[in-house]
Amino acid sequence: MNFAGVSEIEVEEVYKRLFSEAEEGGYHLNPDVEFTKNLVRGYIRNEQRYGYPSCPCRLASGKKDEDLDIICPCDYRDPDLEDHGACYCALYVNDAVLEGTKVLAPVPERRPSRSERAKINATRTVPTSASLTQLPYPVWRCKVCGYLCAREQPPGICPVCKAKKDRFEKFL
């Protein structure tokens, strides 16, 4: 796969950044470097055309609000690593796949369908139990990796998985 406007220098740079960020956070990129660089090309292409790097293996709407859950790393990465040894597009893999003791197989889509997402968005609520509103600070949860922090605002970047501020939800 090659895209006009995605240079090999850029692919190399993004690959290196994702690799080091993954390793620092206890994650691993897929050791099939050729396949992984193809995903990186798609990641860069999406960043160029949408303004954010949505999953190369999922259809983005182009509206950020609707695509937040599939901005890489997506909300589904960690449960898919747990259940299948890889995230949906297989950019990230677990230890067993990295070490070659588990063979990669297609990961079933965990993201709700278009019609299911519309329903979920219509009924989304923020928890407000009486005792919890007494907390001195709100608690924010990273929807990608589950990192929690108690402060007025979520951090700009998740210190664990590097997801951006808009991926945090108010947890308590």
Add this chain to the structure above:
Amino acid sequence: MAVEHVDGKNKGKVVLYALSTCGWCNKTKELLRGLGVSFDYVYVDLLDGQEREDTLNAMEKWNPRGSFPTIVIGDKKIIVGFHEDQIREALGE
């Protein structure tokens, strides 16, 4: 760009719904090419507006989850994801 056709052995109608950025879609397309079968493919991410909506609606009739790649063989069999064995078997290859 809409539907692209690849010539090859006639195994009935084979339609691949894919994304231009997706590694698994790419593997699926290369498998079909390698098998030398005739097939149509469409990159849904490159479609806009009504054309995208119509294509997605048609695909979701087969695969309600709307994930890629989705392969529809002979208007009756559907394979979701790069399942090489299933694709080979369905095409008798």
